[in-house]
Amino acid sequence: MFTTPTRKIKKLLIANRGEIACRVINTAKKLGIETAVVCSEPDRNSLAANMADHSFCVGPAESSASYLNQQKIIQVAQDWGADAIHPGYGFLSENAAFSQRLEQSNILFIGPPANAMESMASKSEAKRLMEQANVPLLSGYHGEAQDDETLRQAADSVGYPVMLKAAAGGGGKGMRIVSSPADFQETLDGARREAEKAFGDTTMLVEKYLAAPRHIEVQIFFDQQGQGVYLFDRDCSIQRRHQKVVEEAPAPGLSDELRKAMGEAAVAAGQSIGYVGAGTVEFLMDADGSFYFMEMNTRLQVEHPVTEMVTGQDLVEWQIRVAEGAPLPLSQNKLTIEGHSLEVRLYAEEPEREFLPATGTIGTLNWPDSQPWLRVETGVRAGDEITTWYDPMVAKLVTWGHDRQQATERLISALENTHLTGLTSNRDFLLRTLKQPAFSETPDTGFIPRHQSQLLFTNEDERYLAMAAATLTADYSEESTSPWQKSSGWRLLGQKQWYRCWTCDGEHFTVKVSSHGDSWNVKVNGRQLDIEKVGVSDQLVTVTYQDRALSFAIYQGVDSSVTVISPSLTLPLSKPDYSVTEADDHDLTAPMNGRVVTVMVAGGQSVEEGEALVVLEAMKMEQTIRAPHNGIIDQILHQAGSLVEEGAALLTFCDSEEESLEQAS
The missing domain is CATH 3.30.700 (Glycoprotein, Type 4 Pilin)
Structure with a gap:
């Protein structure tokens, strides 16, 4: 139980959108806190805007003019009388300047202090601090000198393969693997270009590259009194493009000793920077059980629900209470793990096209029946549009089981009963991932590349x-x-x-x-x-x-x-459009075996786009062939009454009278 806070939050403004905004609203309502969300113009009627007690439009679709508009968001908070702002994740959640501006405005920021965020904002500075705190690090270089020769010598010293990382990076941007000295310069140039575009900062780190490590992260929490705990670990190894696909808690296969060592190292990382609130320390773990600090996320993570499912704790409530000044409700020896939890991210994307984001309007969106072991965290409904402006996540599906196998079986069942139409999603890819026999083993970061042919295969x-x-x-x-x-x-x-x-x-x-x-x-x-x-x-x-x-x-x-x-x-x-064929848009072909019912044009006749040319009939179903664009009919190849086979050319079509004359000559 939380003790009486020093400053009570009565009105909470959520400076985010989508499923995380809905998630925060649910906990705030449970605590009796009045809520408001900021939104962009396209999100005026979003699920979060409808769930909150109030919503305030802060700008157009562009994030820079709305969800990242610090001045407008702070003005909204002041005008509404907000006691605190919850930034969710992404957008302003790790922006130290925003946190400082809120402090100057006497508005609580539900997150760590600005100096802690600044310490972890640069990967190179974070590595230096972790080295001082005796947190295990991969061998590598994270110094200030950034000339080509210094970085090349560092790579030679570490030994190939090495990983080049943008110091200001995240989400896999500015990360490149160098396999040999001959590839170093070209790879470095490419990583710098990507880092410049993504972060405006070309500072690079050089690290030893682990070919197939596990990606283990530890949830930590600190109160304002300096007390810290770890709420155990999560495995996020199954990734595409360095972004997580499946997350689970606890990380499978860890001994009690290893789990404790990673947890204590994560707490030491937080203590070294005076941390407050929820944070995640991410490690790479080699096959021999050695683990190395990778980065620290100074915010709540997308995958926090799996930790909540196995610990029975509400981490958003912890965030709010700690921000109010209350001490942590549980000490380390009171925290326990029960069962296993898995989460998948349902995205509007095309796995067969290298996971490119998909856009469109959601037609049908049916979720599985409610269960005590199931959480569906979403910020959209049927009829909502997935646009190019924001992350294409549709939902997170989270299950709990007495063990990993049961949690997996329940998640498969939940996905099987999730029906989404109107746009392409990764639902089938997620199902194949969970059903892949190798998933029952302990997966590493090479899981998707290793099994991609099976994961993309359709019977x-x-x-x-x-x-x-x-x-x-x-x-x-x-x-x-x-x-x-x-x-x-x-x-x-x-x-x-x-x-x-x-x-x-x-x-x-x-x-x-x-x-x-x-x-x-x-x-x-x-x-x-x-x-x-x-x-x-x-x-x-x-x-x-x-x-x-x-x-x-x-x-x-x-x-x-x-x-x-x-x-x-x-x-x-969809119903085929046979007005243009893949082979040649000048030859209009029969879409099926059938009989020519009528020919509605003659050779040499000018036609307009969409004009009916020929009608076919088969099994009492008619198909009208139409002009793909303005032009001239060249030749009629089949007259009314003719029987034609699928694919047979019915007529030839010219773009212009000049083209028709050229063919005739």
Whole structure:
């Protein structure tokens, strides 16, 4: 229990957005504290803005003009009468100047003192301080001299491979591996350029590079009376582009002695800089159990929920109470670990394209059923837009279990029951990561590169069955209610049949589904799959294939798009646009086997973009081929009544009259 604080916070302004703003609001409400958030213009109607008691718009979308606008945020805090500001993480959370300005304005900053942040802001200065505090360091150079020859000699002394790091860096920016002396200069130049762009500072560190270490971090906490504790450790080794994908607590496989040694080293790091509040000391651990200080984050971490799950503590409450002046509620010998917790970050991104961020409007966003062992931390809802302005995180899913295996199984189940449409996400990648057999071992930072081919692989049979499921439920009656105009499978005589053309990942697919008694036949671009049983109920299609039952949820989107979601697959499908083909946009081809119903133009005729040219019919479904842009019809290759195969050129198309004459000559 916390004792009576010296200064009570009654009104709390949150200078952040997204899931961390929502997270802070939840704890503040529990403590009876009135809340407000600052927001940019696009975030006026965000989930955080709606959850808080008040919201104040502080500028346009650009972070520099809104969430980083110190003067405007402080003015809002003063006008509203805020007692304190919680900066969350990112933005102003590690900005010493902001902390100093709040102190001058008599507003509490829920974070460490400015001098502690300044000590850790530079990686080189942090290394020097840790060396004085006897915290283990990797061999390397973190001095002031930055000429090429000094850095080269340091690398030669350390021994290759070495890691070059931007002293002001973070998030993997300005980090490069040098494998040999011959690569040193080119790699150094590249690291400096990246550091200049990201931080405006080209100061570099040289460190011994560990090929496949584990990334272990320790949660520390200090009060204003100087008392400090560690709330144990987290493993954050599974990363892409030096950014975390899966986090867990406690770090698996650590002996009690090693856990204590790392915890005490982390507390020593905090004591050396007069730390107050929540902080994280990050270590690299080699295969032999040796560990080395990497950096200290002077704020709450994204992955703090896994620590809360295994310790039973609310770290945001600890932050608020410590800021009020209360001593820590528990001493080190009273803190314990119970069970295991895992967290994954659900991002709008494209793993197959090197994890590039994705943007778009969220269509469907369905979470798994509430459970006492599950936390879904999000700052968005269906209908919200993921933009290029901010981090593309959709949510964090966190589970607890009696042991690591149970926590993993629960997290897999939670992801399987998470349905997100409207934009690309890393959901399937996360599932494959957790299901990868090697995950049950102790992963290191080489996990994703080592298993990337399996983590990005999609089972083709399941992909085609998903297309079949979408075909079975697709509604083709947009223009008519007549059964003669439908492709729903209704037939006066004969077997049930469904037919559909889809575009997926830039490819065109022709899907045909037909019943044969109790079984079903599926053909996707000529490849055949035999389904033993089909069940259709509302948006859910269940197929039995090779004695395995697979269920697919079908979500209709805009512009005839469909998203199919199974427990392991998210498949966005759309109606193909055949007005332009991949091979040659001057030859317009048949999107399917069928009959030419009508030709609506003649050779030599000028047409405008979008104008109907030819109508095809197959299985009572018509497809209109339209002009891709203004131009002139060159040749008509098939007349009305002709039977054509998929891919057959129907006509040729010219951009201009001059091009038509050139071809004729």
